[in-house]
Amino acid sequence: MNWASPIVLFVAGWLAAFAPTQFVVLRDLLGAPVSLGPALVVYAAFTHGLPTATLFAAMLGLGSDALSGSRLGLGALMPIAAAFFLSTRQHLLLRDERYAQFWLGLGAGVALPLGHGWILVAAHAEPAIGWHSVRQLLVLGVLNGAACPAFFWAFDRLRQSLEYPAAPTSFQAGLREMKRGRS
């Protein structure tokens, strides 16, 4: 097994959990923190196995909780649910097309914070919810929608350069394949 790709993914997750606490000017301009975790969860769910994607989502959520006023663990529920949902249905969903990646990122960018907010309301945690939350969700959706294809492109390139190349197949390989049934 090649560990480079999961390590790169987890380092990216560590940075993504920290990024929303920074970039104050951009945050004030957008009216929302620069949170690209949902797009990374989509990438992890489609390119890594279910165990790696689940662990990654848990790490991302717990890291985000550690840097916010949230109770530890509440922020990890939605990323884990999203990683599980996407990972177990990856054969049913488009992933290679850029527009599909955009819509998946946009959906995750809206659904994850929205679900988190709903969990906080259900847990009587009194989060700061108002009309400004609609704008924040839209901004996060667009940000993650734009970031998701970029993550697929960049991490796939990195993966190709770090992992062992696939063994070349000769032109005779097709001829040597055993064919079953009547031709």
Next chain:
Amino acid sequence: MLKRPQTIVVSAVALLLVLLLNLPAGAAARLKLALGGLFLPLLGISSASQSFVDRASYELLPRATLIAEVQRLEKDNAALRVEAALGAEAAAENQRLRAQLGSLPRGAWRPRLARVVGRDASTWWRTCLIDYGSRDGAVVNQPVVTAQGLVGRIASVGHSHSQVALVGDASCGVAVLVSETRDHGIVAGGQSTTDAGMVEMTTFQQTPGIVSGQVVLTSGEGGVFPKGLVVGTVVDARPARSGLFTSARIRLGAHLNRLEEVWVLAP
């Protein structure tokens, strides 16, 4: 259908989450601080780069501007020294009178400078991180202010960093009074106003005297914030709950979106 290793990992993560969510509050807070420690290298890099940018901007300032600034600060310093001397005399007189009346002496607060190194990672809370931790003497509930007004209180303390719950956050309610009318009220937590610089105050009874422009101060009730810190100014007021109370919008004195340096008040 999940394979066995997948089932084991997913079950382990689910179990871990259930355990975390059922931890006692104290243990959860300690674990949260420990996890926050994983980001210390990034916080260090962030602080260092901020200092570098500051130093670079100082280098770029013309000498004439710096001299003018020093002269202005010297004047301000002299004026503040006179005010402080007068204030010290008044404080001493106040302590003497309190002693004569048999009241407890009011404690002095020492301001400690801290730099804001990060904001809340999620959209749902009003908190920030400062580079002032237990090694500097930080304690939970210490008030945090700027020259413009109240910022919040320290919510959790790490070794080198602390998390500050800002005014309006769910964990930072403030007992206040209107300076001109002396009406008491409360700025409750969990504020959901669109503007981060605005909070809602509710008085304990119908108070028609509250009007735009009046100054709102901390009342000192609750024991967390000392009396007399500026919270903000009244923007507008209206009757609430069928006229039983008055609800007023307060424009905060401190710019919570533009915090760079803050003062922690140590007892």
